[in-house]
Amino acid sequence: MKTYYNPDDLARFADISQYDKALADKFFNWYNEVFAEGALSAREKSLIALAVAHALQCPYCIHAYTEDALAKGYSEEQMMEAVHVAAAIRGGASLVHATQMMNRINQLSIS
Amino acid sequence: MATLARQQHPLADSASQLRHYDEVTGIIPPFSSTLQKAGYDGLFAGRPEILQINVGKLCNQTCRHCHVDAGPDRREVMSRETMEQCLQFLDRSGMKTVDITGGAPELNPHYRWLVSECRQRGCRVMTRCNLTIITAHERFNDLPRFFAQHQVEVISSLPFYEASRTDRQRGTGVFDASIEALLLLNAEGYGKPDSGLQLHLVYNPVGAFLSAPQQMLEQQFKKELSNRYGIVFNNLYVINNLPISRFLHFLLQSGQYEEYMKKLVMAFNPATVPALMCRYTLSVSWEGFLYDCDFNQMLDLKITDQAGNARHISTVPAEALQERRIMVSQHCYGCTAGSGSSCGGQLVP
Numbered sequence A: 001m002k003t004y005y006n007p008d009d010l011a012r013f014a015d016i017s018q019y020d021k022a023l024a025d026k027f028f029n030w031y032n033e034v035f036a037e038g039a040l041s042a043r044e045k046s047l048i049a050l051a052v053a054h055a056l057q058c059p060y061c062i063h064a065y066t067e068d069a070l071a072k073g074y075s076e077e078q079m080m081e082a083v084h085v086a087a088a089i090r091g092g093a094s095l096v097h098a099t100q101m102m103n104r105i106n107q108l109s110i111s
Numbered sequence B: 001m002a003t004l005a006r007q008q009h010p011l012a013d014s015a016s017q018l019r020h021y022d023e024v025t026g027i028i029p030p031f032s033s034t035l036q037k038a039g040y041d042g043l044f045a046g047r048p049e050i051l052q053i054n055v056g057k058l059c060n061q062t063c064r065h066c067h068v069d070a071g072p073d074r075r076e077v078m079s080r081e082t083m084e085q086c087l088q089f090l091d092r093s094g095m096k097t098v099d100i101t102g103g104a105p106e107l108n109p110h111y112r113w114l115v116s117e118c119r120q121r122g123c124r125v126m127t128r129c130n131l132t133i134i135t136a137h138e139r140f141n142d143l144p145r146f147f148a149q150h151q152v153e154v155i156s157s158l159p160f161y162e163a164s165r166t167d168r169q170r171g172t173g174v175f176d177a178s179i180e181a182l183l184l185l186n187a188e189g190y191g192k193p194d195s196g197l198q199l200h201l202v203y204n205p206v207g208a209f210l211s212a213p214q215q216m217l218e219q220q221f222k223k224e225l226s227n228r229y230g231i232v233f234n235n236l237y238v239i240n241n242l243p244i245s246r247f248l249h250f251l252l253q254s255g256q257y258e259e260y261m262k263k264l265v266m267a268f269n270p271a272t273v274p275a276l277m278c279r280y281t282l283s284v285s286w287e288g289f290l291y292d293c294d295f296n297q298m299l300d301l302k303i304t305d306q307a308g309n310a311r312h313i314s315t316v317p318a319e320a321l322q323e324r325r326i327m328v329s330q331h332c333y334g335c336t337a338g339s340g341s342s343c344g345g346q347l348v349p
């Protein structure tokens, strides 16, 4: 079956360095550093990544960070709540723009 | 759920499990060649320190991931005579640590006798207790007291601090019964600072994934179990699932076998090799045969003499077991993945 997304491609992520090694190296180093223990724990970062993956709807990231969050001992409820946070921000981000629509309505309409 | 043996499932036969390892050779390299690339021309035992005695496959549970294929329908239990042979081996080898496992070892009618005999010899005794046995029947309710009286180290599985994931792996109602048993162990002093009574929990991932580092999960388990139930314990042992018996069955059934094996190979960590438990453990089966580890026991990879005869606990000279070549196969990738895995948890930081 031909699809744009192939599950096997996730394991080939590092291949992106073929066309520009210098930039890819920078990206992977930075990526690894981002997820290291810091002011936020590696465990907390995993849950943030899972939520962001859903906001971006990236199937590779959802695949990887669902497994990572399970491995790091998050419960199903905690993971679902994190996805709701992502969804709420997405929903809110759309809805808050309604104020712009309302401003424009007011601007265009005879008062 | 019936055991694979009861179902007469092909995977109940160790030869058929080993054939599945052959199937993936080509997709993943043989474990021995990965070892060689890491600079190890095979795996060799040092001086055996821990005698792990598997007293039988009878168990009150039928966990989905069990590498023993244990369950209530199994009838293989170690006889008193074989236990006596184990004790004689302890005497002539001078080994001072015993790790009793099963099945649910407490279901063996000679279990308590074996524990007290080992303790009388001054051995450190660890027992692998599935927790639910303590509340399964009133004749087991006094186990925490028995353990404490004999200063036995208790090592118990609890795959998660919530019911949903624990019961998924170990059966409906197991979580609640386990919490009850942990509270009884705590009441006896187990896991409490300064009591000298050690209580360790074992974490196996509930599925086809590897675990996060032991320390991270231990912190989490300690916090959650203490906040929710007031339960305390000493250490969390994080153990990888090896592709054996019922866990192999799950992998094959869910179409994740190849992917899981690749995951283990990708995570191969050469730093774990010197610490592998087979290098200092001896495993003995309910029939008294010797193995490099409990996993090799379930795959029937016996320790043999130079003529190829299986070594038996009744006759083996203790010195014959040092520097022996360990039998390895594709399942060994489970012990070398990530921070490594053994009956005592993670192998390297």
Ligand code: SF4
Pocket (backbone or CB within 6 Å): B059, B060, B061, B062, B063, B065, B066, B067, B068, B069, B070, B071, B102, B103, B104, B130
């Ligand atoms: S994993 Fe332990 S408790 Fe579960 S069935 Fe196997 S021996 Fe019994």
Ligand code: SF4
Pocket (backbone or CB within 6 Å): B276, B277, B278, B279, B292, B293, B294, B295, B296, B326, B327, B328, B329, B331, B332, B335
């Ligand atoms: S399964 Fe693990 S402990 Fe057993 S022989 Fe292989 S590496 Fe050693």
